[in-house]
Amino acid sequence: MTDTDRAARLARLRADIAKAGEDAGRPGGAVTLVAVSKTFDAPAIREVLGQGQRVFGENRVQEAQAKWPDLKAEFPDVELHLIGPLQTNKVKQAAALFDVIETLDRPKLARALAGERDRTGACPRLFVQVNTGEEPQKAGIPPGEADAFLADCRDTLGLPVEGLMCIPPQDDAPAPHFALLRTIAERNGLKGLSMGMSADYATAIALGASHVRVGSAIFGPRATAG
Ligand SMILES: *Cc1c(COP(=O)(O)O)cnc(C)c1O
Numbered sequence: 001m002t003d004t005d006r007a008a009r010l011a012r013l014r015a016d017i018a019k020a021g022e023d024a025g026r027p028g029g030a031v032t033l034v035a036v037s038k039t040f041d042a043p044a045i046r047e048v049l050g051q052g053q054r055v056f057g058e059n060r061v062q063e064a065q066a067k068w069p070d071l072k073a074e075f076p077d078v079e080l081h082l083i084g085p086l087q088t089n090k091v092k093q094a095a096a097l098f099d100v101i102e103t104l105d106r107p108k109l110a111r112a113l114a115g116e117r118d119r120t121g122a123c124p125r126l127f128v129q130v131n132t133g134e135e136p137q138k139a140g141i142p143p144g145e146a147d148a149f150l151a152d153c154r155d156t157l158g159l160p161v162e163g164l165m166c167i168p169p170q171d172d173a174p175a176p177h178f179a180l181l182r183t184i185a186e187r188n189g190l191k192g193l194s195m196g197m198s199a200d201y202a203t204a205i206a207l208g209a210s211h212v213r214v215g216s217a218i219f220g221p222r223a224t225a226g
Pocket residue numbers: 036038059083084167197198199213214215216217226
């Protein structure tokens with residue numbers, strides 16, 4: 001990919017996001033683009049930073065630690081989101097690097113994040129991942145347990161939960177999963193809805209997404225699985 005390819009892809013994507021928002025009657029700026037840079041190196045990310053993009057997503061703590069401290073020093077207004085599973089033994093590193101953790105998915109992790117918050121006095125903004133398809137191999141709180149988990153996170157632990165995140169099953173139509181996530185968010189008074197990727201962000205925006213997580217439509221195809 002050349003610089004101009006990525007710049008053109010990003011410009012097209014921004015226009016598409018704006019159009020999807022307009023079509024859905026959403027106010028301008030209602031949708032934040034999280035540019036998913038997993039597997040791409042710092043020079044590729046710098047191209048996208050050069051186009052003014054400032055919100056990025058990574059799915060692995062270790063990979064992000066190798067790339068982002070330098071990039072964040074260069075671009076202090078970057079907002080970095082963790083969109084992959086977080087092990088409790090990496091909470092300290094993750095809380096130090098990420099501005100938003102979108103994958104709070106179990107009580108043990110909630111307690112580890114609260115412990116780290118007590119230690120440092122700071123906590124990343126949080127999204128709770130909901131396993132809307134109830135897939136056994138996928139992370140996330142089952143929809144039926146979401147309300148109780150949210151109450152535990154917010155009321156008992158005082159964690160700064162801003163919204164919900166989901167990854168619909170590969171073979172399902174995504175719309176019902178996005179609608180379910182929105183229903184759970186609304187009844188819990190949460191504004192953040194991180195849903196929609198390269199293939200289905202327009203559907204997610206129509207159903208109320210506040211954040212879409214888009215990788216390949218900006219960066220191009222990934223060489224390795226991620
Ligand atoms: C990789 C990834 C994305 C982006 O996927 P694309 O299809 O490249 O847009 C979004 N969300 C999560 C959780 C991911 O791991």
